[in-house]
Amino acid sequence: MRVLTGLLGAIVEAWSELRVHRTRVLLSLIGVAVAVAAITGVVAVGGVLEQSLTESNERYGGRPALLTVSVMNADGSGSPDADTMDAALARLASRYGIRYHSRVLQDQLSLTTPRGVVQSQLFAVEPDYPTMHRLRTTMGRMPSQADETHLAPSVVIDDNTWKLLGSPPIATHPTVDLVGEQPVTAVVVGVQRSDCDQCYSVTMLYDQYLKLGAPSLGGSPPTWEAWVPPKHAQALKLRFSADLSAEFGGGWNVQVSRTDYAAAGGGYDPLLPLKLGVGGIAGLVLLLGALGLLNISLVTVRYRIREIGIRRSFGATAGRVFFSVMMESVVATVAAGFIGVIVAIIVLKNPLSDSLIARTVQDVPPFPVSAAILGLVVSTAVGALAGLLPALVAVRVKPIDAIRY
Numbered sequence: 353m354r355v356l357t358g359l360l361g362a363i364v365e366a367w368s369e370l371r372v373h374r375t376r377v378l379l380s381l382i383g384v385a386v387a388v389a390a391i392t393g394v395v396a397v398g399g400v401l402e403q404s405l406t407e408s409n410e411r412y413g414g415r416p417a418l419l420t421v422s423v424m425n426a427d428g429s430g431s432p433d434a435d436t437m438d439a440a441l442a443r444l445a446s447r448y449g450i451r452y453h454s455r456v457l458q459d460q461l462s463l464t465t466p467r468g469v470v471q472s473q474l475f476a477v478e479p480d481y482p483t484m485h486r487l488r489t490t491m492g493r494m495p496s497q498a499d500e501t502h503l504a505p506s507v508v509i510d511d512n513t514w515k516l517l518g519s520p521p522i523a524t525h526p527t528v529d530l531v532g533e534q535p536v537t538a539v540v541v542g543v544q545r546s547d548c549d550q551c552y553s554v555t556m557l558y559d560q561y562l563k564l565g566a567p568s569l570g571g572s573p574p575t576w577e578a579w580v581p582p583k584h585a586q587a588l589k590l591r592f593s594a595d596l597s598a599e600f601g602g603g604w605n606v607q608v609s610r611t612d613y614a615a616a617g618g619g620y621d622p623l624l625p626l627k628l629g630v631g632g633i634a635g636l637v638l639l640l641g642a643l644g645l646l647n648i649s650l651v652t653v654r655y656r657i658r659e660i661g662i663r664r665s666f667g668a669t670a671g672r673v674f675f676s677v678m679m680e681s682v683v684a685t686v687a688a689g690f691i692g693v694i695v696a697i698i699v700l701k702n703p704l705s706d707s708l709i710a711r712t713v714q715d716v717p718p719f720p721v722s723a724a725i726l727g728l729v730v731s732t733a734v735g736a737l738a739g740l741l742p743a744l745v746a747v748r749v750k751p752i753d754a755i756r757y
Contacts, residue, residue, distance in 0.1 A: 381688040383644040384734060388692030389699075390637045392727035396700050399720050407715070409613030410486040414577060416614040417585035418484060420456075421576040421592055422607045423600060431573040432600065434562060440599050441576050447595070448588060452579040454478035455558045463552065464529035465516040472513065472552040476561035476574075484579045487555075492522040492542030495557045499541070505530075505560040507538040510546040510553045530554070536564050577611075585610055646738040649681055653742040660746050674743045681739025682732060689731020693724045 421441070424431050431437065438455070445453050457476040462469050481487070482494045489508060499506035509517075509528065520526040522540065530536045538556065546553070558574070580588050589608050596606045609615075653660075660673060668676075697719055 381684055383640075384685050384731065385688040385692040385695070387637050387640065387642075387644075387734075388689040388727045388731045389695040390692075391730055392693050392696040392723045393700055394633050394637070395723040395726055396696065396719055399717050399723070403715065403717050406613075407486055412485075413612045413615075414484050415486060415579060416612045417580050417582040417610055418612040419578045419580055419585065419589055419592060420609050420611045421578070421596065422573065423596060424573060424605050424607075426603060426605050432604070437574075437576075440596060444592060444595060445578065448580075448591065450578045450580065452480040452484050454481040454484060454577050455574050456481065456577055457558065457561065457574040461554070462531035463513065463516075463554065464531055465513070466518060467516050469531065470513075470516065470552050472554050474561075475553065475555040476558045477555060478558050480579075481577070484577060487544065489542035489544055492540070494542055495555070495560075500557055500559050502539070502560075505536065505538045505556050505564060506541045508542040508544055508555040509540055510544050510551070512546045512549070513552045513554070514540075514543045516552075528554075530564075534564060582614065642734045642738055646741060649738050649742040650745065653677065653745050656746075661750070670747045674747045677743040677746045678736065678739035681742070682735035685731045685735030685738070686728065689728050689734075692731065693727040696727070697724070 422431070423437065432440075441453070441455070444450070454477050457474075459474040459476070461472055461474045463472045479495065479497050487494065490511065491514075492508070494508055495506045504527075507528065507530075513528070514520075517526055517528060517540070520540075522542065526540045527537050528540055530538055538554075544553070544555070578588075578592075589610060593606050593608045596608075597604075600606065660677075663673060664670075701719055
């Protein structure tokens, strides 16, 4: 209880001293507040960039762990017929309890739009595919299992194609003509964000693609993707290969590979360069803020030598003087750190900043509590470190010399 009382007394005393010298304190702490705001902001922006990189990796390679299976002739000329392949993959998914899996086919086709015919990338997938690859629509929805019963295929187009169609509302059920061996009119049920300025894409259900007689220009054989627990990925990879090789026989080449961004394994973190870069910037900002505060604190102590000598002559112990001078720095930097965190939150969470920083992020993370805590911890540590040397200087002051100063 006595220790707590002494601590509270030192804090109150430090705050009173700061109020007396508020102009000097304000000038000295502007840099600290800016440094803490910068550190907090850098950590928060780093979280958004990390989320953006993760989403980008998962869109292309799938969520960890994603296994891709392909079965082809020994000479690579073709794959088993669709019914045989589908039956084998269904048994494989049931045997190992694979909840999310999808057949995937990438192809090329032509689209007829009001502005002419354009070449588009075709993705024929199953309903689990958007979950496995973190795909979302900016408007409308992704194709579902219920769409397989519709006579006209349901497709999701990218926003570039949507603009070529005249940007019609999805609620009006716009259509697009797929030109190939068999022209088909498809109903647009959703719009995705485009990957580039001059590229076009169409996503549809795999079964609808087969029913339409493959209205394409010819593409690669289909593959099968399975989303499995990362800790079982290697074992399942070997089991998939062994089971399919035994089922199809020696005339077929079975390839099972892990394609997600975390496939490197061995403890390697693909986001490590980003984290190191963010940490380096934050450390540099912290160092500059700490050096500035230390310089100002040393100058301040030199101007307060007479005051410190008088306090020592009235019985203040060296420990009390040391703790008092250090607490002044700590209390001031904590207040500055709190202000810096608030400034960082206001700057980064306003709509304009959100649109600039997180425009490509689907699941925008909230302002990380860890960044706010880090800002307050850093401000406290900076205050303690910056107050240590001035406190040591204050303790070494001799009362009689200080009064004569």
